[in-house]
Amino acid sequence: MPPDPVISYRSVSVVRGGHAIIDDVSLAIARGDFAALTGASGAGKTTLLRLAIAMVAADAGQVLVAGRDVATTDPAVLRRSIGYASQGVGLFPHWTVAENIAAVPRLLQREPAWIAARVAVMLDLVELPRAFADRLPAQLSGGQASRVGLARALAAEPKLLLLDEPFGALDPETRASLGDRLVALHRDQRLTTLMVTHDLADALLRADRVVVLDKGRIVADAPPTVLVTHPHPAVQALVASPLDQARRIAALVVP
Amino acid sequence: MTAQWQRALAMLPDRLAAHLGVSAAALALAILVAVPLVLAMAARPRWRAPVLAVAGVIQTVPALALLALFYPLLLLVSQATQRLAGFGVPALGLLPSLLALSLYALLPLLRGGADGLASVPAATLDAADGIGMTRRQRLLQVELPLAAPIVMGGVRIAAVWTIGAATLATTVGQKSLGDMIFAGLQIEDWALVVTGCLAAAALAIIVDTALWQAETGLAQRRRGKALFGLGIIAALAAGVIGWDWQTRAPASAARPVVVGAKNFGEQYILAELIADQLRRQGIAVTVRSGLGSAVAFRALAAGDIDVYVDYTGTLWANALGRKDAASRETMLADLRRDLPRRHHVELAAALGFENAYALAMRRTEAQRLGIVSLADLAARAGHLRLATDTEFQQRGEWAALQRGYGLKFARLTAYTPTLMVRALTGGDADVITAFSSDGRIAADDLLLLTDPRAALPAYDAVLLVGPRRPDLAAKLAGLAGRIPVSAMREANWQVDRDADKQTPAQAAAWLAAKTGLGGR
Structure with a gap:
């Protein structure tokens, strides 16, 4: 018997305009999982993520986080x-970078000294110079802002990390380095991570479990090694393009 | 000239303090009303359009009309509270100004608030919710600080508009810089007009700048800038409070008699004359001048002013609602009988002159054509050009003239009063409308045509006394029949003319001396 799941979706549906955008989904995310939610746009990835923080309410079924029903929390x-x-x-x-990172600890009314120390640690963890503490967000590059966003999410020492397109509009190099950092943080901080991404390559390279959504339903839920050969047409459609790209780039390499 | 400027500057501090006080109070009231409405619009976006639409409609009502509308409204409220609770709310002065001005300030406040909150990026709001801020925390820590520049833009526009519109509060009896502008325009005292306008403009610019400095200083966390802006605002507030405290009458003193005046020169002079007569009897007096024509009578009936001069023709139509023609004597008799019954207002005395609508010609021209009366004019009118003031052609007097004499002119043109007289003296018109007590009649050597068929109603100047101080009727009885039209014309001319212009108080003193009412 595995430990209680950190997130548990039980026959969850979300209906908008008479149309189920989440259609009877059941899914359990176990402690220590790094799960990626992927799928074509409109498949319901973000909605499924937001159910877990009660930013979207389920029209049917139940969502439990750490064993508690989010609807009654x-x-x-x-x-x-x-x-x-x-x-x-x-x-x-x-707010400055430091104030942004301190947002959740301040909501939790942590000691100012603890918060100040924590901000410094977080800057180190996301590999930003401590001098950035006093900068305003407008003075940051896209990659730096994403790192601050990650630091803000982790500042209050949560056990569960939810990420919605964390690599958004970043250039490939920044993407790779932030992705590596994320995986390291997940491991070192003993997190349970659920990440929404539209990019299958990100899902395959970072997560140890990939959940594919299609029209509000889960069509695949497997480790990356298995997923690549998954027979569902929606999965194959997602896999085709990055595999094709990889093959064509490999062909360019002169032997 | 210098004396004129000195007089204007002497009036300034009192009006400036009152102006700033009423503007600040109106803005504060408007903000109190706007805040819950803005929050409601933010919570329920469906409310946004109707709320802004209503504020927009209010904005299209000219401020002058909005102020005038509040007076009768407050009178009704006052009568109701009088009946229910035994005390009336003041319908003249501060209260109507405050209500009208704050309604007027609502639109920029609401729009700034709604636009400001709508300008906060969706991703920021999502992050605020997602990290676990409550609605209140999100509003105070995220939405308001981010909306502040646009919200404060609305506050600054509202402040500038309120300071501008507060000049109009004079018409409902609230002291403001408008006192100087209205009085100056009426008696063509440009020192008063310019001083009043410049002071209002300077006040608007200073307040706008101070608010801007305070807001950007706070947003950019620049303490010096913020303190500079807040310091100016604090200094202005201290000035108003200090001036008010220094000039406030002791609370124990009885309310002085309030002499009212409508917004033209003759009324200013007569109010000063009445005030002087009362002061000679040891009675404390203040003058509230520049009242709108419709406001003055209501203010008297409600006890907001105690005495003023009106004209029988106006009272006949407006206070008694009579449409029939009547002789001078009948009008006076009926007004004496009906005003106390219907309005608790007493017609204390007829002053002895008329300020009636009449037609006038250049004396030389009239003599050349052999015209003395309106009947003579009717025979020649087909070759003559009539210039009127802007409202005459809409008035009952014009219909009465056409009915009574069958007047048909070669051409009919409407002018502002000053240009109308120029049209006549410059030869662009042959006949003009005139007021019989106008100072220019003697000065420009004009002939007022007689009205043998009594087509035009009489406009005898009469002293009206309100219900709060009925004793004034006896105290002012000495004025009855004492002011001939020639003396009134001369006094009016003294304040109207450009050269050696006199103040209304100086003209009143001259008039008192001339008519044996006790000169200096």
Whole structure:
């Protein structure tokens, strides 16, 4: 018997305009999982993620986080216990980097000294110079802002990390280095991570479990090594393009 | 000239303090109303369009009309509270100004608030919710600081508009810089007009700059800048409070008699004359001048002012609602009988002159054509050009003239009063409308045509006394029949003319001396 799952979706449906955008989904994310949610756009990835922090309410079924039903938990308390990096980062533009990172610990009314020390640690963890603490978000590059977003999500020492397109519009090099950092953090901080990404390559390279959604249903849920050969047409459609790219790039290499 | 400027500057501090006080109070009231509405619009976007639409409609009502509308409204409220609770709310002065000005300030405040909150990026709001901020924390820590520049833009526009519109509060009896502008325009005292306008403009610019400095200073965390802006605002507030405290009458003193005046020169002079007569009897007096024509009578009936001069023709139509023609004597008799019954207002005395609508010609021209009366004019009118003021052609007097004499002119043109007189003296018109007590009649050597068929109603100047101080009727009885039209014309001319212009108080003193009412 495995330990209780950190997130547990039980026959969950979300209906918008008479149409099920999440259609009877059941899924359990176990402690220590690094799961990627992927699929074509409109497949329901972000909705499934947001159900776990009660930013979307289920029309049918139940969502449990750490064994508690999110529908009956105070949403503010629930969200403060979870690390969440939203799509487009969403740093508070009027707060410095340090203030952004300190946001959740301050909501939890941690000691100012603890917070100050924690901000310094977080800057180190996301590999940003400590001098960045006093910068405003407008003075950061896209990659730096994403790192601050990650630091903000992790500042209050959550056990669960939810990421919505964390590599958004980053250039490939920044993507790779932030991706590596993320995997290291997941491992070192003993996190459970659920990451939404539209890019199958990111899912395959970072996660140890890939969940593919198609029209609000789960069509595949497998480790990367197995997923690549999964027979479902929706999975094959997702796999085809990066595999083809990889083959063509490999062919360019002169033997 | 220098004396004129000195007089204007002497009026300034009191009006400036009152102006700033009423503007600040109106803005504060508007902000109190706007804040819950903005929050409601943010919570329920469906409310946004209707709320802004209503504020927009209010904005299209000219401020002057909005102020005038509040006076009768407050009178009704006052009568209701009088009946229910035994005290009336003041319908003149501060309250109507405050309400109208704050309604006027609502639109920029609401729009700035709504646009400001709508300008916060969706990703930022999502992050705020996602990290576990409550609605209140999100509003105070994220939305308001980010919306502040646009919200404060709305506050600054509202402040500038309110300071501008507060000049109009004079028409409902609230002291403001408008006192100087309205009085100056009426008696063509440009020192007063320019001083009042410049002071209002300077005040608007200073307040706008101070708010901007305070806002950007706070947003950019630049303490010096923020303190500079807040310091100016604090200094202005201290100035208003200090001036008010220094000039406030002791609370124990009885309210002085309030002499009212409508917004033209003759009224200013007569108010000063009445005030002087009362002061000679040891009675404390203040003058509230520049009242709108419709406001003055209502203010008297409601006890907001205690005495003023009106004209029988106006009272006949407006206060008694009579449409029939009547002789001078009948009008006076009916007004004496009906005003106390219907409005608790007493017609204390007829002053002895008329300020009636009449037609006038250049004396030389009239003599050449052999015209003395309106009947003579009717025979020649087909070759003559009539210039009127802007409202005459819409008035009952014009219909009455056409009915009574069958007047048909070769051409009919409407002018502002000053240009109308120029059209006549410059030869662009042969006949003009005129007021019988106008100072220019003697000065420009004009002939007022007689009205043998009594087509035009009489406009005898009469002293009206309100219900709060009925004793004033006896105290001012000495004025009855004492002011001939020639003396009134001369006094009016003294304040109207450009050379050796007199103040209304100086003209009133001259008039008192001339008519044996006790000169200096």
